[in-house]
Amino acid sequence: MAISSIHTAVCPVSVKKLGAPARVSARRWRVGEWRGASTLSGARPLVFAKAKQRGESVEDRAPPIEDQLAGDDDDDESFVHFDERDFAGTASVPVYVMLPLGLIDMNSEVVEPEELLDQLRTLKSVNVDGVMVDCWWGIVESHTPQVYNWSGYKKLFDMIRQLGLKLQVVMSFHECGGNVGDDVHIQLPQWVREIGETNPDIYFTDRAGMRNSECLTWGIDKQRVLRGRTALEVYFDYMRSFRVEFDEFFEEKIITEIEVGLGPCGELRYPSYPAQHGWKYPGIGEFQQCYDKYLMKSLKEAAEVRGHSFWGRGPDNTESYNSTPHGTGFFRDGGDYDSYYGRFFLNWYSRVLIDHGDRVLSMANLAFEGNSIAAKLSGIHWWYKTASHAAELTAGFYNPSNRDGYGPIAAMLKKHDAALNFTCVELRTLDQHEDFPEALADPEGLVWQVLNAAWDANIPVASENALPCYDREGYNKILENAKPLNDPDGRHLSCFTYLRLNTTLLESQNFVEFERFVKRMHGEAVSDLGLLPRTTQETKLE
16 A cells, blocks of 8 residues: 555545636536536436335436426526546556455455445446455464355355356455555465464564564565475465465456565565654664665675675664655765665665565466466655655565666566556645645656556556545546546556545535546546536535
């Protein structure tokens, strides 16, 4: 997950940001009418889906917006007018929706299946292409090595297939809980935690000796410390079991992509900014890798090969999780990050990350036999406008202002025909500067760099939002990134995954905006282009 911050998750549209209101001839909406209205097709939010199921009439509900727009001319204060790009006729970008984290319980049973079915029908009613599901290692292989319980996921996938939705599936080899947006706690398998009690070096370890149990250190990728298996063998066996168990879903093309978990939050990065260890936005994080015995050994060996054995240590002047770049000797302008030792260390640090992704994706291609795979990259956008890009460096992305850190990652993904899934496409740099000016963040610059690195490598690029988004402004930013204006090569996202299904999304007004967004992602026309229904709050803002 890209921790774009602990700050505002929902960015309400403001009249000031949208521009001066124009007088638009349209019939006035009462609040209740707007909340029940649909943008084009008349598709309804969850309450309407349930009403249709029960055979009740929905004719008394509010009419679609095109009927509202064609109404009387005697009231023209109902809408705010603003400039908005028309995406009608553009390439269709499939839209998926992430399902809730706690969808399957620890007994591998679907939680509240009837309510979930209603919600899935509602998504289907607005032509969402499919859903994304986390398959948690800590649930499926919980108690005994190589004993897998897929029963809950079988029931869930059957429900999804019956509704004609597609599936993106995440091989989630990480812990759930302790990060922004996590509302459930799913640990690593019990038998793995038992090993960790006697050998805590299977976890990433920071300079203070604190262990991070979010995922296994990459230092044991090739070490037989997991009841006779290496971490790579454990990952492969899990993925292969899934492939065999759900063969019919692959054959029927229900499962369209497997996203392979490569680190904390399923992302290819180090656990450099763990909230459970006291990190707060916009702290630079810490180099997490150096202090478990396996990766410490790797560092020392690399230093000896380089001919400087005294370089076989982690930096000692990076301060702490919540430091700023200019408050450290390593990350400040002209700091040690650009010294001979600093360049050696950062090259090694980032290479360990890329090599881990390379090894696990090799196993994934063996397990899934030619089916589409993807890897997720987090959007570390804070301190992007500094020379060192400190937060990116601690996460493993060697991307200071004088070096491209994402090209080598894209090249590794290209080697495995893997798509890149990137986060934070809904964030605006101006908003970050308003909320946290000291963070010198630039999500727009980062998104542009990463997307172009992937496109230059000729790999598919997908994306998702970093934080919950329900408003017109956030959706428009996603659309701009999904379909760049005047791109000479016509490049666009291969798909977009919305984070995530919840009751707030299904609230009437929010769902109307979401339906409108899906249409525009699909390249369809909307009749209310440049029109935003005026609310009491917006009127006050004037």
